[in-house]
Amino acid sequence: MKVREGGGWVLCADMAISLLESVDAFVFDCDGVIWKGDQLIDGVAETLSMLRSKSKAIVFVTNNSTKSRAQYAAKFISLGIPVSQDEIFSSSFAAAMYLKSIQFRTDNKVYVIGGEGILEELRLAGFTALGGPEDAKKTVELSENRFFEHDKTVGAVVVGLDQYINLYKLQYATLCIRENPGCLFIATNRDAVGNMTALQEWPGAGCMVSAVCGSTEKEPIVVGKPSTFLMDFLLKKFNTDTSRMCMIGDRLDTDILFGQRAGCKTLLVLSGVTTLSKLLDPANSIHPDVYTDKVSDLLELLGP
Numbered sequence: 001m002k003v004r005e006g007g008g009w010v011l012c013a014d015m016a017i018s019l020l021e022s023v024d025a026f027v028f029d030c031d032g033v034i035w036k037g038d039q040l041i042d043g044v045a046e047t048l049s050m051l052r053s054k055s056k057a058i059v060f061v062t063n064n065s066t067k068s069r070a071q072y073a074a075k076f077i078s079l080g081i082p083v084s085q086d087e088i089f090s091s092s093f094a095a096a097m098y099l100k101s102i103q104f105r106t107d108n109k110v111y112v113i114g115g116e117g118i119l120e121e122l123r124l125a126g127f128t129a130l131g132g133p134e135d136a137k138k139t140v141e142l143s144e145n146r147f148f149e150h151d152k153t154v155g156a157v158v159v160g161l162d163q164y165i166n167l168y169k170l171q172y173a174t175l176c177i178r179e180n181p182g183c184l185f186i187a188t189n190r191d192a193v194g195n196m197t198a199l200q201e202w203p204g205a206g207c208m209v210s211a212v213c214g215s216t217e218k219e220p221i222v223v224g225k226p227s228t229f230l231m232d233f234l235l236k237k238f239n240t241d242t243s244r245m246c247m248i249g250d251r252l253d254t255d256i257l258f259g260q261r262a263g264c265k266t267l268l269v270l271s272g273v274t275t276l277s278k279l280l281d282p283a284n285s286i287h288p289d290v291y292t293d294k295v296s297d298l299l300e301l302l303g304p
């Protein structure tokens with residue numbers, strides 16, 4: 001029996017069967033959906049295996065920019081989930097692909113507030129990147145005559161999740177954006193929080209992005225979800241209409257909104273950031289087609 005509640009349809013056996021029959025490709029978020037930190041969520045591996053056995057295409061689209069696609073593939077494999085790098089689309093990859101799409105000059109440099117994943121994807125795309133973890137321990141002396149030098153050839157600043165954010169990085173990014181003519185301000189995503197560990201949510205990239213917005217008085221170009229920039233890459237991979245795709249995620253304002261904007265079916269799981277009370281809050285205006293507790297509910301309802 002179908003059960004309708006304020007936030008959307010509650011996943012049941014009939015809905016699961018209908019979803020399986022109407023979808024050719026499943027698009028999964030990672031943090032809070034596949035894993036929390038380095039801990040795999042129960043039943044995920046078996047559910048993915050079941051979907052593959054039914055000839056469903058699977059891809060992973062994550063806003064977490066700390067890793068490159070190759071690093072994410074290694075993480076999946078370490079958790080017992082076989083994937084190929086081509087099935088992974090991260091916001092670090094999106095930042096590099098955005099610069100390629102606008103024909104960003106390779107003689108200009110990119111300053112990064114974020115992790116090694118962004119640097120690696122930029123270098124693979126042929127760009128010169130600086131900053132990132134290398135600037136983690138750099139400090140600023142706020143003496144009376146202190147003048148902060150920055151590279152005038154930086155043509156873009158990319159800001160993502162950075163657990164080593166500091167005043168040096170913020171000043172460097174601010175000067176590049178404010179003083180280098182035409183310097184782009186790119187955000188991998190604006191997630192407020194994320195499941196960085198298995199036990200807690202932590203400040204997300206949105207905090208770092210907001211800091212740079214405050215110091216530059218500029219808004220960034222956002223390349224991660226809910227921006228549909230990556231959808232062009234997904235469509236080339238799947239060669240199917242978005243109406244035959246389903247976005248599965250744990251965030252309303254990124255995953256579900258991304259799916260809705262692209263014309264996909266949407267399934268919200270309550271294993272990550274979004275709680276049932278938040279979903280059903282009258283102030284919430286983003287409603288998935290279907291919601292359930294966790295990804296493995298699909299397996300339980302459909303069988304192996």
